[in-house]
Amino acid sequence: MTDTRPNVLFLFTDQERADLVAPDGLPVETPNIDRLRESGTWFDRAYTPTSICTSARASVLTGLYPHAHGMLNNSHEADAIRKDLPEDLPTFGELLADAGYENGYVGKWHVGQSRGPESFGFEYFGGSDDHHDNLDDRYRRYRESFDVDDEEITDRVYAEFGGEEMLVSGTTSLPPEATRTYFLADLTVDAIERRAEGDDAPFFHRTDFLGPHHPYVIPxxxxxMYDPDDIDPWPTYAETFDGKPRVHDQYRRYRGVEEFDWETWAELVAKYFGFVTFIDDQVGRILDALSEAGLDEETIVVHAADHGDFTGSHRQFNKGPLMYEQTYRVPLIVRDPTEETVPESDAFVGLHDLMPTFLEWADADVPDGIHARSLGPLLSGDRPAARPDSAYAQYHGDEFGLYSQRMVRTDRYKFVYNGPDTNELYDLREDPNELRNLVEHPHYADVRREMQDRLVERMEEVDDPLAGWVPKTFA
Known part of the structure; x- marks a missing residue:
């Protein structure tokens, strides 16, 4: 009997802003992701459960918020709360393998130091690096096959980080074909071609690019490709930090970008844009390989990112204890050629909703107690009554130190709980750039109370351990 379940190709990027590939987004050349979006479903209100790599990636695997899976901060750092995901948590990779899927994985892992993709139901084909949990050195061997001189990086921009210079951007002397980004696409094309020659078992393949995360070093x-002189300051660059939590300004100093002017930021943004286009070209190679293998009509393709990137928005670098749209709203595209789907959904969805969605496509049982819901009904245009009417997210800290935050975002408002400092309230209709904190504004007192109540409701829904304490701070 022929297995009619679809294949799934999951293309995951690191630190890609949603506005880079949104229908009305930034002026960045992304023709391949655009064709994916134009033939699939764009989720306009997709949010990461947390804006930090390990935590977000663990949420995708488990369908849980960080407080429940325990990976509260990055696993590779010395201050990691946990160095590996708990073994007793069900993950979609293992459940897909149990359901008969052949699972492949390429690229960045960053969910633990001792247990890699092979421990979670995947065959790992390589491509990561030692910063992201030291899976192998296959890229080094790949690069040695090219007759190129030692890599030189020009146009370097540094930030003063922790008393040391940290490379933020530059131009590599390597040709595109010798870079890790190109190598990851090569591995993916090889995997697709092998699947085309295999048996009738459905496959799930995941490719995790290491970009456009900094350092923005590209060939x-x-x-x-992008002229810094043509890049205007972000509207959020008007940030003054007036009325904001003090950690916002402190984080800018901590990251070593306090002295960056717009001329410097424009140079970084230009490299960031170029990185995105470079990855997009690799996505094109992968999509072409899928078509040439005759698999495109039976393969669902998903594109998403673990979180966004400030790149000068709000005068910030990277991400951190700031719950702005630039790092919490993520791209999410699903192209399902096996079903008729809507072109766009404005429902609030979470990145971790992918976990039950993958299992639903595989006709596999979804574990009880997860914090996610399948995207399936939204793809067909349904609006299930159980769907949240808001986005909820958490942040627990990184190398800057533990810093507990909770966020709820509705159609018009965003409320952020900051335990050690002032909370935040933004009217996104009147202030889409989140420049004015209204939490103490008397005209918004009722809105503040309503959003506080909504936040507590979302916390209670997912058994957030702070749900018993946070309401007391609102009294």
């Missing part, structure tokens, strides 16, 4: 022609 030509991408490094000079």
């Amino acid at each position: 030509e022609p991408y490094a000079s």
Whole structure:
């Protein structure tokens, strides 16, 4: 009997902003992700459960918020709360393998130090690096196959980080074909071609690019594709930090970008844009390989990112204890050629909703007690009554130190709980750039109370351990 369940190709990026590939987004060349979006469903209100790599990736695997899976901060750092995901938590990789899927994985892992993709139901094909949990050195061997000189990086921009210079951007002397980004696409194309020659078992393949995360070091022609002089300051660059939690300004100093002017930021943004286009070209190679293998009509393709990137928005670098749209709203595209789907959904969805969605496509049982819901009904245009009417997210800290935050975002408002400092309230209709904190504004007192209540409701829904304490701070 032929297995008619679909294949799934999951293309995951690191630190890609939603506005880079949104229908009305930034002026960045992404023709391949655009064609994926134009033939699939764009989720306009997709949010990461937390804006930090390990925690978000663990949420995708488990369908849980960080407080429940325990990976509260990055696993590779010395201050990691946990160095590996608890073994007793069900993950979609293992459940897909149990359901008969052949699972492959390429690229970044970053969910633990001692247990890699092979421990979670995947065959790992390589491509990561030692910063992201030291899976192998296959890229080094790949690069040695090219007749190129030692890599030189020009146009370097540094930030003063922790008393040391940290490379933020530059131009590599390597040709595109010798870079890790290209290598990851090569591994993916190889995996697709092998699947095409295999048996009738459905496959799930995941490719995790290591970009466009900083350092934004990319080859030509991408490094000079965007002219910094043509890049206007972000509207959020008008940030004054007036009325904001003090950690916002402190984080800018901590990251070593306090002295960056817009001329410097524009140079970084230009490299960031070039990185995105470079990855997009690799996505094109992968999609072409899928078509040439005759698998495109039976393979669902998903594109998403673990979280966004400030790149100068709110005068900030990277991500951190700031729950702005630039790092919490993420791209999410699903192209399902096996079903008729809607072109866009404005429902609030979470990145971790992918976990039960993958299992539903595989006709596999979804574990009880997860914090996610399948995207399936939304793809067909249904609006299930159980769907949240808001986005909820958490942040627990990184190398800057533990810093507990909770966020709820509705159609018009966003409320952020900051335990050690002032809370935040934004009217996104009147202030889409989140420049004015209204939490103490008397005209918004009723809105503040309503949003506080809504936040507590969302916390209680997922058994957030702070649900018993946070309401007391609102009294």
